[in-house]
Amino acid sequence: MHSLRGLAGAGIHTCPLTRSRNGRNRRLIAGFTRRSRRHPRGFSRREIVMPSFRAGPPRQPSDRDSSPPRGTGRTPVQVADHNLRVTLEAIRRDGPLTRLELARRSGLTVPGLTNILRRLGNDGLVCASQRHGRGGQPTIEFALCPDGAFAVGVRVHRAGIEAVLVDLEGQVRDRLLLDATADLPAAVRHAVDALRDKTVPSPRLAGVGLALDGATVPDAEALRAALAPLPLHLERDCVTAVLAERMLGVGLVEGGVMLIILYDTVRAGFLLQGAPFAGVHRRAGSLGAMRTGADRVPLDSVAGLAALRRRLTPDEQAALSAGGPLPVTPAVESWIEDTAGHLFDAIVATAGFMAPGVILIGGDLPRNVVEALIAQMAIERGHSTIRPHQSPWMSSIRPASFEAAGIALGAALLPFFDLLLPLPVPAV
Numbered sequence: 058m059h060s061l062r063g064l065a066g067a068g069i070h071t072c073p074l075t076r077s078r079n080g081r082n083r084r085l086i087a088g089f090t091r092r093s094r095r096h097p098r099g100f101s102r103r104e105i106v107m108p109s110f111r112a113g114p115p116r117q118p119s120d121r122d123s124s125p126p127r128g129t130g131r132t133p134v135q136v137a138d139h140n141l142r143v144t145l146e147a148i149r150r151d152g153p154l155t156r157l158e159l160a161r162r163s164g165l166t167v168p169g170l171t172n173i174l175r176r177l178g179n180d181g182l183v184c185a186s187q188r189h190g191r192g193g194q195p196t197i198e199f200a201l202c203p204d205g206a207f208a209v210g211v212r213v214h215r216a217g218i219e220a221v222l223v224d225l226e227g228q229v230r231d232r233l234l235l236d237a238t239a240d241l242p243a244a245v246r247h248a249v250d251a252l253r254d255k256t257v258p259s260p261r262l263a264g265v266g267l268a269l270d271g272a273t274v275p276d277a278e279a280l281r282a283a284l285a286p287l288p289l290h291l292e293r294d295c296v297t298a299v300l301a302e303r304m305l306g307v308g309l310v311e312g313g314v315m316l317i318i319l320y321d322t323v324r325a326g327f328l329l330q331g332a333p334f335a336g337v338h339r340r341a342g343s344l345g346a347m348r349t350g351a352d353r354v355p356l357d358s359v360a361g362l363a364a365l366r367r368r369l370t371p372d373e374q375a376a377l378s379a380g381g382p383l384p385v386t387p388a389v390e391s392w393i394e395d396t397a398g399h400l401f402d403a404i405v406a407t408a409g410f411m412a413p414g415v416i417l418i419g420g421d422l423p424r425n426v427v428e429a430l431i432a433q434m435a436i437e438r439g440h441s442t443i444r445p446h447q448s449p450w451m452s453s454i455r456p457a458s459f460e461a462a463g464i465a466l467g468a469a470l471l472p473f474f475d476l477l478l479p480l481p482v483p484a485v
Contacts, residue, residue, distance in 0.1 A: 140165055142479040144173050145201070148183060149226070149478070153200035155188070174199055181205045181261075182225065182477070201225050206477065207257045209249050210469025212268045212294060212461070213241065213275070215321055216378070216421075219461065220248035222257065223469035225477075227305045231255060232465075241275050242283035249284065264288040264472030268297040268464045270320075290471035294318070295326035295342045296333045297467030298457070302417065303328055303481055304470055306458030312414030315407065317344065317400070318462045319420035319427075323360050325407070332481045349402035356403055360396040362421060368392050380460070383423045393426070397433035404434075408451065419457025427456045 147162040177183035182205040203224040212219040218235040314328040323345040327334040345357035368388040
């Protein structure tokens with residue numbers, strides 16, 4: 058049986074989601090092939106054929122396949138790949154849709170969509186159903202098949218390993234938490250196997266995305282060997298977090314998104330013009346080193362979770378680690394007041410020239426503490442004796458859409474971007 062993992066191939070791929078503005082992704086779905094057949098009248102025409110999950114191994118593209126036709130800049134294989142991804146994204150975002158509705162949203166023709174939808178249906182990625190319109194006339198509409206493909210997202214951080222199983226619609230089907238271990242490849246393999254063996258047919262597992270916290274430098278070769286033949290995609294956790302917001306949370310926001318993630322260190326992810334922003338040498342978002350507040354101390358020393366734990370009793374530390382609501386005791390309230398002023402300085406300095414459409418705060422803090430922190434920053438902003446210069450341009454600040462900032466969830470989206478969905482590139 059042909060499988061999704063056969064399409065992507067094995068090995069580690071660094072996700073190309075934070076490339077330069079003018080970069081162009083020329084990677085192909087390895088399963089796409091091109092064949093010619095002779096028309097009865099004597100001239101030839103070309104077809105783009107997407108391999109079925111039930112088909113045999115596809116032919117690998119030849120050098121002739123990679124030569125772009127004159128005047129287009131893309132081969133027919135690349136055009137077919139692009140059209141398939143655009144179709145899936147339109148259905149994912151707005152489905153279920155009829156062919157006419159899908160044509161308006163995707164910019165493709167109805168005859169072209171008919172062929173694409175047939176291939177997607179044969180591969181189990183898109184399902185068709187009847188809808189009765191005006192006058193009782195039935196119409197066919199198309200939606201994603203949630204069971205058409207799955208992916209596993211893994212977050213590696215100080216406290217341990219979080220792994221989630223996500224379906225094609227982006228819904229979390231299962232979650233697994235493991236303690237920190239020195240044998241990271243074996244732990245990741247165990248997590249993937251435990252999630253997959255419950256409900257997922259092996260051919261439907263698209264791959265594994267791994268989110269790194271910056272301090273953890275895994276052995277890439279050992280991870281590749283442990284997960285083979287599944288493809289592995291590595292990315293920074295602040296990037297996967299904004300990807301989760303882009304695809305499943307706040308979506309596309311005018312002006313972009315600034316997502317501040319609070320855990321041992323304070324970092325931020327940026328979504329500009331619909332795509333993650335990495336900065337030079339992929340260093341964007343290192344807010345923790347900024348010196349903030351009247352005492353000009355590093356933000357990490359005040360707003361990091363290590364600073365919060367130092368103020369908590371053992372019982373409060375256990376409640377914080379459990380992930381449930383944390384009572385706002387005097388110690389927690391004192392941390393919130395100190396953090397609000399320093400964190401607001403960092404937001405003013407960063408958002409002052411970026412002017413994002415929304416500012417989100419998440420991480421390993423309980424939601425009630427995040428909400429209390431945002432409320433305290435609103436007080437800081439309006440306190441004229443503390444901040445005589447108001448910031449009328451400041452966008453709304455609100456909690457992130459997902460627990461732990463959606464880091465593992467965003468990591469699970471990486472295999473889908475590699476295989477099926479259009480890459481979130483900057484809008485022109």
